[in-house]
Amino acid sequence: MNKLLMTVVSAVLLAGCAPTAGQAEISKTREAYSACINTAEGNPDKLASCQAVLNVLKQEKAHQKFAEQETVRVVDYQQCLTARKTGNGQAYAADCGKIWQEIRANNAPKP
Numbered sequence: 001m002n003k004l005l006m007t008v009v010s011a012v013l014l015a016g017c018a019p020t021a022g023q024a025e026i027s028k029t030r031e032a033y034s035a036c037i038n039t040a041e042g043n044p045d046k047l048a049s050c051q052a053v054l055n056v057l058k059q060e061k062a063h064q065k066f067a068e069q070e071t072v073r074v075v076d077y078q079q080c081l082t083a084r085k086t087g088n089g090q091a092y093a094a095d096c097g098k099i100w101q102e103i104r105a106n107n108a109p110k111p
Contacts, residue, residue: 029056030063034107037074041100044081047074073103 033053040046051074058067080096 029053029060030066033057033070034109037103037107041104042081044078044085047078047081050074051078070103070106073099073106077103 033050036046036050036053040050051071054067054070054074057063058071060067077096077099080092080099083092084096
């Protein structure tokens with residue numbers, strides 16, 4: 001996952017040198033984020049990698065609104081995972097499930 005993250009970040013940084021390919025690379029970053037989030041369920045380490053990709057998206061005006069909205073939900077889900085690990089997760093189980101469903105629905109592949 002870290003190799004994927006580094007590849008995505010490198011591609012985005014290099015896209016700044018080639019203005020014509022910039023939008024295509026950002027779209028690839030958005031797709032990489034969606035793929036990351038769809039495979040990260042229940043794994044805090046993978047979720048942290050997804051957050052790094054989301055931070056790259058935050059820097060692009062076209063995806064800024066999405067990234068800001070998604071960041072809150074990803075952080076909320078991370079808190080749920082932490083609560084579950086520390087033994088305080090029973091009270092959060094239903095809420096965490098709802099948050100995760102929202103995140104996945106928002107990042108489902110478009111037909």
